[in-house]
Amino acid sequence: MIREREQLMQQLMELLRREKKSDIAVLISQYQPADIAEILTELETHYRGTVFQLLSRETAAMVLEELEVLDESVIFNLVESLGAKYLADIINEMASDDAADLLGRLPQETREIILELMQHEEAVDVQELLEYDVQSAGGIMTTEYVAIRKDITAGRAIDVLREIAPEAETVYYVYVVDVKNKLVGVITLRELIVANPHALIESIMHRKVISVTVDMDQEEVARVVSKYNFLAVPVVDKDNSLLGIITVDDVIDVIYEEASEDIYLLGGSTELSDQDQSIMAKALKSRLPWLFITMLEGLIAGTVLRGLERELSAVVALAFFIPLLTGMGGNVGTQSATIAVRGLAVGQIDTGDVFRVAARETLTGITLGLINGLIVAVIAALWQNSFVLGVIVGLAMLGNMTTAALMGTLVPIAFKKWGIDPAVASAPFITASIDITGLLIYSTLASFLIGFLL
Amino acid sequence: MIREREQLMQQLMELLRREKKSDIAVLISQYQPADIAEILTELETHYRGTVFQLLSRETAAMVLEELEVLDESVIFNLVESLGAKYLADIINEMASDDAADLLGRLPQETREIILELMQHEEAVDVQELLEYDVQSAGGIMTTEYVAIRKDITAGRAIDVLREIAPEAETVYYVYVVDVKNKLVGVITLRELIVANPHALIESIMHRKVISVTVDMDQEEVARVVSKYNFLAVPVVDKDNSLLGIITVDDVIDVIYEEASEDIYLLGGSTELSDQDQSIMAKALKSRLPWLFITMLEGLIAGTVLRGLERELSAVVALAFFIPLLTGMGGNVGTQSATIAVRGLAVGQIDTGDVFRVAARETLTGITLGLINGLIVAVIAALWQNSFVLGVIVGLAMLGNMTTAALMGTLVPIAFKKWGIDPAVASAPFITASIDITGLLIYSTLASFLIGFLL
Incomplete structure (x- = not known):
């Protein structure tokens, strides 16, 4: 695995020196976003922008989501070398929770410039998310969920899913809301595909929906998701209006983060100590x-x-x-x-x-x-x-x-x-x-x- | 939440005293398996069997999966009051990984009796799983995955999913295998429903499949799933033959378990200390x-x-x-x-x-x-x-x-x-x-x- 990575890096450096952009694009497209993020982190600073520009927008967005976890200095590099407009276009494509996390870490000035350059609707979503406490359900939720009305059929619901699948963070849970956007039910994609296509959602949905409130501590949210083995949990306000969802991958990050925090504090130091002597x-x-x-x-x-x-x-x-x-x-x-x-x-x-x-x-x-x-x-x-x-x-x-x-x-x-x-x-x-x-x-x-x- | 639970327990005790079985069944059916498991744990010993018998087989299986995490003494109670045959029938319905976990904790004698009473095919699956190191990928994987051939269409694949959905641990990832059961691709249910129903799986599947080997340490497995934000990861042997899958809910349990273990050891005690003075x-x-x-x-x-x-x-x-x-x-x-x-x-x-x-x-x-x-x-x-x-x-x-x-x-x-x-x-x-x-x-x-x- 490590040898494979070294070979890849050598190959990539060779192509970068010879400026073979299309070969680089083909090479890189075989990897997962998490791997591409790691590759970018390992690359010399001045090559990062070149490689990043060769990614499709969707991939670039996913790579940014991963980068955010790894090393924020890479993101600063990209802002510098590609400009705020380029980043803003890609942040438009990101899940709103990841976009908010990313922007939340940038200096306020850069953040405001990028928000200005983003699509209005996306920018509003992200700005709302930025206002929640980062350790609360609101701070980790995304607004890209799938919600339907209870008076449509299972077949129609699958059609709706087909349309919004590329946008939504997860399509495996479909939430049912009333006209006031109150959460009244939930149905899984698994249940939808085995259901009679003519059955009304109302007749097949689960009415007892387990949800978390927007101000709940993220540690508590993680316990709920873990207890019920959910892939996502809906986030509601005091009036049970659906505000967003939290997916299991974010819950895993929370569990790692909280465990590390506890371990470091118990060991008598406050934060993660990195590898380099420079720090x-x-x-x-x-x-x-x-x-x-x-x-x-x-x-x-x-x-x-x-x-x-x-x-x-x-x-x-x-x-x-x-x-x-x-x-x-x-x-x-x-x-x-x-x-x-x-x-x-x-x-x-x-x-x-x-x-x-x-x-x-x-x-x-x-x-x-x-x-x-x-x-x-x-x-x-x-x-x-x-x-x-x-x-x-x-x-x-x-x-x-x-x-x-x-x-x-x-x-x-x-x-x-x-x-x-x-x-x-x-x-x-x-x-x-x-x-x-x-x-x-x-x-x-x-x-x-x-x-x-x- | 706590008050709600207390009210429920009072209501339940009242119904149990008055032997209103059908009312109990209705009351309990409104809860999630994880909640029912907690309720059983809180109930007096001699009522546990009564309540458990009122559950549908599927629910009973899911409750057993949860119980295993909570308190194994409850399981001993159930074996005693309901008999091994009753439990064996329900364990047949469980995911093979959970069945193996559960049986692995029972005394050898009880385990063998139950395995004898189970359906042959299930018992063989479980026995195979019991042979893997509990801390390895093999020890946490399940054999209830969905695998298809690459020469069928997307539409046909969804039909296959419809048939096996009730059995499979997750239907959201569909693995593609060749005639020798070697893993050659993967496709998500999300991709299947947006694909043209006539498209061949071969033409739309991902060929670079990230998998884990059966002997990989569970901590390493958790890192892979967390890194790529997977809902499940396939487990293969040395020859890349598909053996099982590990789902994200089990990965969450691993992360909690490993973090707790590290925290306790760093604090200078070996295992989880429970609540009761009795321990x-x-x-x-x-x-x-x-x-x-x-x-x-x-x-x-x-x-x-x-x-x-x-x-x-x-x-x-x-x-x-x-x-x-x-x-x-x-x-x-x-x-x-x-x-x-x-x-x-x-x-x-x-x-x-x-x-x-x-x-x-x-x-x-x-x-x-x-x-x-x-x-x-x-x-x-x-x-x-x-x-x-x-x-x-x-x-x-x-x-x-x-x-x-x-x-x-x-x-x-x-x-x-x-x-x-x-x-x-x-x-x-x-x-x-x-x-x-x-x-x-x-x-x-x-x-x-x-x-x-x-």
């Missing part, structure tokens, strides 16, 4: 803020330990258990936070569940604390030949794990309730807070029990 | 092994610190910076590991990239180490009024962050190369190893430079 600045920007939070909390932890100065100088062995306590507390806290974040993301937990979930996690924390506390108590006592040190470390472990499990669960749920992405309550944030409380517990226990050590 | 044992089982690893490494870290005993008793302040050093090193390591794990999962990094990626991350680690090392050096020097302590802490931070970034990157890539899920190289594993190396660096620096402190 070092971007990497630092996404990672440094989390490190500064950790630094602040590390210094607080140091201050807590300073309160233990007298005990530490008397019993240096107390210091040996600091990494053990913070490491294990951090682990329990991260586990609980992960379970809470994922539970909230896939809809297993909702913010109303707080008491039940907190009780369960506290119990888990106590159990884990008892098991691990007992083990480390025995080890500490034997290793340092001190029963009291064993008691201090063991009790600290119990207290630490219980609070860690509770904090790891409550912080993400609280964040969700306050409208913050719960994955922000991520590894560094949770572990650092747990370090501080764990050391407070340890210091307190040590200063109370130290008399028995000396 | 406490399961929670402990998935979390304790990771805690024991952390414990072992915490004890090693303690041993490392023991080597610093003399220095610690002389300069207790050295202990104050332990949480800061381990916390920040752990953070950098987790960030790097997250980026590596996600990069490997979405295909941005492959194991051949090791030098390029390692070089980049080392550079990032050094940069982060210089910035943070300088800051903490100044803080440490001012706070403890000791220039040398500042130098020790600052240098330790630099060394710690550089090795943390490098280890965080290399360990997941190495795991991938050895065929282990890279997400296993997860937060607790990475942070604990980084704790140890970080403390080794700190101890070494401290013991060399301590002379200047005293």
